[in-house]
Amino acid sequence: MTAGGLTVGAEATAAPVRRKRITPVTYLIVVVLAFLVLAAVRTMTGATDLTSSGTVAAALTAAVPIALAGLSGMWAERAGVINIGLEGMMVLGTWGAGFAGYQWGAWAAVFFGLLLGAIGGLLHAVATVTFGVDHIISGVAINLLAPGLALYLSKLYFSDAPGGGQKQSPPTGDVAHITIPGVSDGLGTIEKKEWFFVSDLAGLLRGITTNLSLLTVLAALLIIASWYVLRRTPFGLRLRSCGEAPIAAESLGVNVYRYKYAAVVISGAVVGLGGAILAINSGRFNDGQTGGRGFIGLAAMIFGNWRAGGLTTGAGLFGYTDAMQLRGESAVHALVLLLGIALLVLAVVQFRNRHLVVSGVALVIGAVLVFWFATTDKIPAELVGAAPYVVTILVLALASQRLRPPKADGVPYRRGEGG
Amino acid sequence: MGRFSPRSILLGLAAPIGALIFAALVCSVILGVTGHSPIDTMDAMVDSLTKPRLGPRTFVNSLNSATTYYLAAVAVAIGFRMRLFNIGVNGQYQLAAMVAAALASASWMVGAPSFLRIALTLIAAMLVGAAWAGLAALLKVTRGVSEVISTIMLNAIATSLITFLLSPDRMGAVDPSGNDTRTAKIDVGGQVDGLSYPGTGSKIYGLVFLAVLVGLAYWFVLSRTRFGFELKATGLSEEAAVASGVSVKRMVVYSLLLSGAAAGLVGMPALLGDIYTYSSQNFPSTVGFTGIAVALLGRNHPLGMGVAALLWGLLDNTANSLDVAGVPKEIVAIMQGVIVLSVVVAYELVRRYRVRLEQRDVGRALGTTKAPVNADAEEVPA
Amino acid sequence: MSTHEPTEAATDGATAPLAVELTGITKRFPGVVANSDVNISVRAGTVHALVGENGAGKSTLMKILYGMQRPDEGTIAVDGREVVFHSPADAIEVGIGMVHQHFMLADNLTVLENVVLGAEPRSGLGLDFAAARRKISELSTTYGLGIEPDVLVDELGVGARQRVEILKVLFRGARTLILDEPTAVLVPQEVEELFDNLRDLKAEGLTILFISHKLDEVLSVADDITVMRRGTTVASVVPSEVNSRQLAELMVGSALPVPELRESTVTDRPVLTVDGLTVTAADGRTVLNDLSFTIHAGEVLGIAGVEGNGQAELVEALMGIRALAHGSVRLGALDITRMPTRKRRERGIGYIPEDRHRQGVLLEGTLWENRILGHQTRPPNVRGPLLNRAGARKDTERIVAEYDVRTPGIEVAAAALSGGNQQKLIVGREMSGEPVLLIASHPTRGVDVGAQAAIWEHIRQARANELAVLLISADLDELIGMSDSLRVILRGKLVAEYDPKTVTPEQLGSAMTGAAGEVSTGNGEVA
């Protein structure tokens, strides 16, 4: 069995003509329109949590580890190595943060998270690049190994530490949080007015300027840096060429092994950082802390079409719905309406593009959601937690699928055997 | 060169045995470095299989775990065979077990003949598992949604759905202790009797035979039927399969449905043979992921997965003994990870060696192994 | 004809300095000696051609010269100095560039990215896109390559891709160019353009090593020719002293087979009737536009065309892999327009796909499993829903014997067979079960002369038994020799029809590139 999966259903492989690229301007227009709809729904339903600064801040915090997991996946897969071991490497990151954090503080925690994640990445690189092991298998093995190792070491190091336990570390400490004083308060006043759009925008801005963790800033910088390095530097070009056409890269003197190693180790470090941030934001390392975020990050990466911007959007969407479901049921209820409206808009768009079936399905689901919203006051508490997952599936199912994984993703490579 | 030549068998054994030895070495090093004695650890593991009372119990528990793991592995393997990654076995089996438990304990079932009740329970579990997997299939063939994402999402959604359904107003029952949310208990008529094993009161799940049956069916379908051939062909080369007239979309739907149906059975041995209720507290909740590891370790092979499931079950069930002996039982998880990794590395190394041998054989058969300096000897057919 | 020992060639050109000298090169692979004591001397500023059968070891030798493979024995000297290459980077360093037999391009990267990869101009940390763009445009105009730097390679046709490959080499300032079968996918006109480019390069003092199976081309462009057979050099000649027939005999050690149909067996019973076939791609482009033709029992219809003009889509549409936007397809009297692939195959359509590794075989499957592929609903492979393994094995033995598949047994994986033997197995399989129609895409591509002759013979025999054949090939000699009638496809349309008895490859080439202008149907005589 080779990794990579079946291509059936994803029509993306066709269409070798010049595709319409979304220009920044259209992108901006779409974003503003979407925000207008959001503001309108907020005004209609009075569910202030839809756009409140608190939601935005919580969404940001929830999104960061997922975005870093996705980013990590992108680093590896851009070089042609599938990394399903993200979850395990993230666990290593959380443990490293717990280990270093309680002894030397939060920034040491960050560093150790990076380091342990990178070691996890190195293991994956040895298995997949040097030994040519199927990428999925190696990833699964790492996902088994890492939590076991973390717990084993926890018993060794944390059991007797003050405030620690067999399955958790003592507190890691936190890094500084920044608030822009005047701005935050001013925006807060506007946010409270509940003016259409203006207050919503204020909430958004306040959410990202108030009590912002430096780690969030670090993550944002890392995403931008990754984009730059992969897209704009020789190193990035060579790395991507290993994921698209390793034999071609080899034929131009690129040492494919070295770049694959670099990519997978960076991948491990990035997701390790995600783990560290998770641990620091929670205050300590905990068994089972990652809770599948590595997998969700992988989903965000696929959602984002193996691109930095896309995966950030995916993680943001996930973080947003997750924050919302934790903050209040009324907002989730309003979310149903929002989703309904979004689907109805999609139905119209798809109808104009003559995708009649998709349009019809979107119409029906959209109508059902709007009806559901209209006839109920709240969503059963048990189901609220599913909101982020349902939204992700719906978005994936109904948005047009133009996914394009790196061509040699998951394909084994050995030097001197190609061509 | 036959598949069963001595050389072939020897090579086949070299990989797993070498890997196990290597894994034992790695774990010894980890134990040694962290101040635990590898020998004592080994002792504790051996003890847990040989001591009176403990030994038979560990064996029975391991066999029971293996039964569950095996079913999960088959469910996973059906997809893997055609490079379809059903990460969602976990959600599928839990949802299926919950609905089946509710059905089996329903009051209108109580009078029915035992055989019928059990059969209905199993069928319901398979249907629910298949339906939940079918959602992922539907999303894939109609919208091209990667089954990796959709099944991860469906796992989480299943969790919410189960809690929703487990409310006493819906499919759940009131728990007398007030500490659990669960379905009503299945009474004796709906249970499957276990098999006694000398030396312990623990019983072997009666449904261990179901696992064997599923394994046989898996083997038969894959290696003896057209469907199995097409599944394998799709896995080896999607494009070749399409060119040969296989409808890959249909195969995706069938194999995910089958995979889901097998997943539906995962919870049944424990449900009908031991726990008798689907409880949010006490029903094993990660078997689907174990199934992935077992399938990979057993290389999707019906017998290989059986061996892998047993090994896994044994390791899992010696964990308590390690703890008692003062060795952190997490070493078991480490061992499992190292085994998976070193087994596949070993297989890969052996595979490379085997390919070289095979090419050499081909070369010999064609007479090109020795470079002929003057090639005029061989003439070209006109 | 005068041939001499390879070493003499060196003395022959003693006047010119040697750009490359390979001495005593030996390279062994598991089970094969790809190169055995090879000696070649290449004079600077010349075009040196390397010819030989499939598997003679040409590509391997060139990969050794390019640092992609390490020789087991022997030495390499460049410009008189001995060198040791550890990777292509070392070879590029001393001014060697190689255009490989198969494209070495990353589809999802732009032309610019493909070209600069590994030799990127930098500004600070980043890649200096402006400088790269400038240099590429410069080279492109100098050599008339017509390359835009910012398009995705994905969007380029084969000709353009070939030029990108050459640009890659020039970009690195190579003084010695290795071109491994650069013309295999080009039509005659494109080949001419390429050769013009080569002459320009030579005029600038560059040295070119050139591999081709098309001996006429070799004779027209080369200054020296080295012939390889079974891993070693057997002769060194100059074009003025040999003709292509002699060269071919040097290559194979005996006379060449020729593709030809002896007498017409065409009947008037239509087997395949295509009417108004139109296919659109996922993005809405029309890739096949209103195609209509009929193939009768005992007739071979050849389709000529530059790759990428809709041949692949046509085959897929006929096989039921791709849906039609309009039009109908009939097999005999039966409308099969909407029939799934399997049913079509059950009705007697055999299929030799263009890319055997991707579509034709399961590389990891055994030979008998490959025998079942595509015939998994028919005896002797199955009984009802069950496989008949014994039946399949037995019939595989038959194919191996009848089609001379060289293999140690039927339990080995198909990957262990050479390409030609894989192809013979596929042909044998598709000829099983008495097909009424055979769709053959490049049936002899990459197959050596012996196997080629065998495959032609099998097609001939089946045709005599009233098989209808749709033949698609890039080898114009094969097309002309094997077809009863010929059509030309260009940009998804059938633009011309020729009688293979009278048409020349040049005429076909013109029509294939659209250079023939108004010639269309008027020029061709209907068969």
Added chain:
Amino acid sequence: ACGGSGDDSGNTATPGSGGGTSAAGPKMKVGMAYDIGGRGDQSFNDSAARGLDKVKAQYGLDVKELEATAGESPAQKEDRLRQLADGGYNPIIAVGFAYSESIGKVAKDYPEIHFAIIDDFTEGTDTGDNIANLTFAENEGSFLVGAAAALKSKTHNVGFVGGVNTPLIKKFEAGYTAGAKAVDPSVKVQVKYLTQPPDFGGFNDPGKGETAANGMFDAGADIVYAAAGGSGSGVFKAAKAKGKLGIGVDSDQYNLPALASVKDVIMTSMVKRVDLAVTDFVTSVHDGKFAAGNKVYDLKAGGIEYATSGGKIDDIKTKLEEYKAKIVSGEIKVPAKV
């Protein structure tokens, strides 16, 4: 009552008929099977561990502590108890209701061994002649902290963050709401559970706790009760950032080292004296006074308390004591279900 502080060394303890220990004999062997969190969870299991440590020092016990693995099967829980029993441990304490089924089965096979299970009493499942069920009236303690919250709230708006939506945690919610409403019938109580079973991550995800608490504070609450195990630290973190207050659970969280950085926002804690139950139980076995059946640790028995560390509720202590007295006397019946 508190565990007697009599002798320091176990060797001088009175020989017990059922305990199987004697002055001259080997040390008494106590087996403890924790739930998933294990020793050091800074919460429920840790409280049991504290009790064990105390009696260990007191009687010089030989103890063996094992803990559960996430996602394990009931058979593995059963095996854990049997290993302890086979190893000669007596008594054996199972911490947490997850052991309910297993302890019932195991106890039947080892009639000479004394068992205790914390937090569960199910007739026919984990009852027997050799099983002591140690349960707590969490609703009563929650009532008091609910009352404290309502008394202290300036916004008439308080919150409840439950870790996982289980009946046990709902019991906390029921008491809390009742207490708050008893003080101020118009008070608004916001309720949120972090996860749904079988996802028990809600007991161990401070991030979720923080988000949920922030939501409540933003919606007007000024005091939030964190009945969420390890996730509580997130609630306190949110409270600290927003200048609000939190209420702890299980132990006196003001004094936990792991929460030192947020202790100043912990108004009080609903203390569940698992340690007391453990010491009581071990002492009873040690003294040969084992009693099977349900022993409820409630306000009256001193098994449930509210913490006063930090002095934030000193001003309302009298009122709380009044409520406490009413509950103890039975004048107020605290609901156990929502």
